[in-house]
Amino acid sequence: MSKPYNHTKATLALAKASFRSIMRSPSAVVFTLAFPLVFILVFGFLGGGGVKVDLAIAPGSDLENPIIKALEEISVVHIIKDKDAADIKTGLEKGHIDALIDVQKNPSGKPAYLADIKYTSASIDKGNILKSVVHNLMYTLNTKDVMPTVAQLNESTVQGRIYRTIDFILPGQLGFSLLSTGVFGTAFVFFNLRQTLVIKRFFATPVRKSSIVFGEGIARIGFALLGAVFIILLGHFFFHFTLINGAITVLNMLLLSIIGLIVFMGFGFVVSGVAKSESTIPPISNIITLPQFLLSGTFFSIDAFPTWLQPISRALPLTYLNDAMRKVAFEGAGLWDVKHQILIMVIWGIGIYAVAVKVFKWE
Amino acid sequence: MDKTNAIISVKNLVKKYEDFTAVQGISFDVYQNEIFGLLGPNGAGKTTTLEIIETLREKTSGEITVDGYSVDKEASKIKRIIGVQLQAAGYYPNLNLVELMELFSGLYGVDIKPMEMLEKVNLQDKAKAKYKALSGGQKQRFSIATTLINSPKIIFLDEPTTGLDPQARRNLWDLIIDIRNNGTTVVLTTHYMDEAEQLCDRVAFVERGEIIALDTPDNLIDQLISSGFERKKEVKKANLEDVFINLTGKEWREDN
Ligand SMILES: Nc1ncnc2c1ncn2[C@@H]1O[C@H](COP(=O)(O)OP(=O)(O)OP(=O)(O)O)[C@@H](O)[C@H]1O
Ligand SMILES: [Mg+2]
Numbered sequence: 001m002s003k004p005y006n007h008t009k010a011t012l013a014l015a016k017a018s019f020r021s022i023m024r025s026p027s028a029v030v031f032t033l034a035f036p037l038v039f040i041l042v043f044g045f046l047g048g049g050g051v052k053v054d055l056a057i058a059p060g061s062d063l064e065n066p067i068i069k070a071l072e073e074i075s076v077v078h079i080i081k082d083k084d085a086a087d088i089k090t091g092l093e094k095g096h097i098d099a100l101i102d103v104q105k106n107p108s109g110k111p112a113y114l115a116d117i118k119y120t121s122a123s124i125d126k127g128n129i130l131k132s133v134v135h136n137l138m139y140t141l142n143t144k145d146v147m148p149t150v151a152q153l154n155e156s157t158v159q160g161r162i163y164r165t166i167d168f169i170l171p172g173q174l175g176f177s178l179l180s181t182g183v184f185g186t187a188f189v190f191f192n193l194r195q196t197l198v199i200k201r202f203f204a205t206p207v208r209k210s211s212i213v214f215g216e217g218i219a220r221i222g223f224a225l226l227g228a229v230f231i232i233l234l235g236h237f238f239f240h241f242t243l244i245n246g247a248i249t250v251l252n253m254l255l256l257s258i259i260g261l262i263v264f265m266g267f268g269f270v271v272s273g274v275a276k277s278e279s280t281i282p283p284i285s286n287i288i289t290l291p292q293f294l295l296s297g298t299f300f301s302i303d304a305f306p307t308w309l310q311p312i313s314r315a316l317p318l319t320y321l322n323d324a325m326r327k328v329a330f331e332g333a334g335l336w337d338v339k340h341q342i343l344i345m346v347i348w349g350i351g352i353y354a355v356a357v358k359v360f361k362w363e
Numbered sequence: 364m365d366k367t368n369a370i371i372s373v374k375n376l377v378k379k380y381e382d383f384t385a386v387q388g389i390s391f392d393v394y395q396n397e398i399f400g401l402l403g404p405n406g407a408g409k410t411t412t413l414e415i416i417e418t419l420r421e422k423t424s425g426e427i428t429v430d431g432y433s434v435d436k437e438a439s440k441i442k443r444i445i446g447v448q449l450q451a452a453g454y455y456p457n458l459n460l461v462e463l464m465e466l467f468s469g470l471y472g473v474d475i476k477p478m479e480m481l482e483k484v485n486l487q488d489k490a491k492a493k494y495k496a497l498s499g500g501q502k503q504r505f506s507i508a509t510t511l512i513n514s515p516k517i518i519f520l521d522e523p524t525t526g527l528d529p530q531a532r533r534n535l536w537d538l539i540i541d542i543r544n545n546g547t548t549v550v551l552t553t554h555y556m557d558e559a560e561q562l563c564d565r566v567a568f569v570e571r572g573e574i575i576a577l578d579t580p581d582n583l584i585d586q587l588i589s590s591g592f593e594r595k596k597e598v599k600k601a602n603l604e605d606v607f608i609n610l611t612g613k614e615w616r617e618d619n
Contacts, residue, residue: 005439005443005472006472009469009472010469010470010472012469013465013466013468013469013470014466014469014470016465016466016469017455017458017462017463017465017466017469018455020457020458020462021455021456021457021458024457025456025457192456193453193455196453196456197449197451197452197453198452198453198454198455198456200419200449200452201447201449201452201453201454201509202470203419204417204419204442204445204447204449205442205467205470205471205513206439206442206443206470206471206472207470
């Protein structure tokens with residue numbers, strides 16, 4: 001035989017064909033782009049200037065102290081004064097007010113002030129934001145404390161980063177977009193290629209099975225990454241989605257996307273193997289995607305769920321992808337900082353591919 | 364033709380589907396550069412036999428070599444030197460014919476010009492069409508074009524002319540003869556006896572998984588006549604097919 005058969009060339013030819021096919025398939029584009037974009041637009045506009053944490057000051061609290069002064073300077077925090085105790089109580093219960101602060105001079109002198117903060121389970125998200133703002137604040141105040149002069153402290157106010165709705169929503173939507181393209185896309189493609197005897201015709205060529213899987217995988221990852229870049233940039237430039245370290249952050253998010261997508265494609269392989277007909281693919285895929293859509297912190301922080309639900313949330317791979325994405329984007333974490341999340345996704349990956357190898361069918 | 368030069372050799376091929384035996388120990392050789400026909404009723408085992416030779420199905424027992432390669436051990440080498448048209452096959456969705464050709468050239472690891480391949484089967488005008496949008500005959504022609512991509516030594520055509528109009532069928536015969544004249548061995552199945560008679564150097568009749576006759580069409584016809592067979596009715600000098608062809612013209616038509 002003249003020259004040896006080139007498996008890489010075959011894989012790339014398949015990747016190219018598959019990519020073209022995906023780009024022309026309306027459902028792929030809708031699932032990967034349109035769907036998440038709608039949510040991002042809705043929340044982007046709703047979110048407006050970003051999150052405000054409504055912090056009530058308890059009646060009788062000391063007002064002339066560096067803590068309150070500093071909090072007033074932070075744009076995320078909206079201070080509510082002159083409400084009476086009863087109003088504050090119902091506000092907290094209903095989540096109109098996110099937290100209550102009560103600052104008192106310390107009679108024993110050191111530290112100078114004692115601050116009590118009450119959070120509410122009706123508004124855990126914002127409570128968490130406030131928590132980190134306050135922790136930052138305390139740290140700065142205390143390190144500069146030596147000779148507390150009010151003027152000095154005001155100058156040293158913490159520049160709390162603005163945590164906008166988009167900073168929460170976008171990673172969740174990106175994660176869900178990866179989940180649906182991974183599961184639905186892979187399941188439909190392999191089921192249809194098998195059913196329409198496309199794969200049978202491939203088998204009459206020297207191509208290897210692994211080339212078919214890799215070719216499809218490359219195309220899907222390429223497509224999903226294009227979608228991810230689009231979503232991230234749109235969020236960044238139109239809705240001020242925070243990318244702490246700019247391009248590096250985007251790169252880290254894309255790497256996370258690849259890891260997530262590979263895991264989710266594993267589910268797709270399983271679905272294509274167990275589905276008896278084309279019409280059973282959507283329900284089976286929904287069994288996989290919907291719970292994650294609802295429970296993995298796509299729209300709400302999972303801290304807001306009832307405690308009995310939280311362990312379920314914490315078992316799902318999308319939870320960890322979302323979590324890692326948010327840490328990377330907003331907190332500027334590197335991939336090593338989210339190794340715990342990555343590890344759990346990898347464990348899911350190993351498990352799901354073990355199942356896929358068993359149930360996947362070529363003909 | 365050099366009759367000692369077998370390019371495909373099938374010995375005692377048996378194929379069982381669970382408890383049903385579809386192929387019951389058949390043996391035959393295909394000679395280099397001939398057009399070999401497998402004939403027989405539906406369910407006789409023609410497709411099964413072809414697909415086992417093409418290394419697409421497992422055999423139950425028997426020995427098969429294709430150009431010296433064993434189907435058991437050297438399937439991937441066999442795949443590189445054969446072209447396959449399946450009785451039922453699909454093509455990658457959402458791609459046009461040129462793009463499909465590019466895909467196959469990658470799968471076979473060869474460099475081809477997609478348009479030249481399409482011209483061979485007169486589909487150059489449909490280059491930008493999707494496979495799904497082709498007529499039945501155009502689909503067949505496209506399938507045959509894909510079998511030629513790797514300049515194979517042998518091509519397998521499973522009912523290539525089923526569903527074609529009489530003219531398209533004749534044009535396909537010309538194409539098949541061309542392919543053979545370029546040095547390729549052709550193995551085909553068909554339900555049209557006139558086609559087998561015109562095209563095939565030798566034919567094997569398969570019934571219920573067994574070969575019941577194997578010879579040149581001429582010899583088989585002569586044997587039948589010498590056994591005293593006569594047609595019931597004197598044939599007219601032309602038949603309805605001649606009428607069809609006379610009325611509808613000879614060339615490939617755009618939309619056939
Ligand atoms: N995958 C399969 N599982 C079980 N039985 C099968 C399978 N494929 C074919 N058969 C059976 O094997 C027999 C031979 O089938 P095959 O497709 O080889 O026939 P054929 O000669 O090509 O017929 P046709 O002219 O209709 O194409 C048939 O009885 C068929 O039902
Ligand atoms: Mg058949």
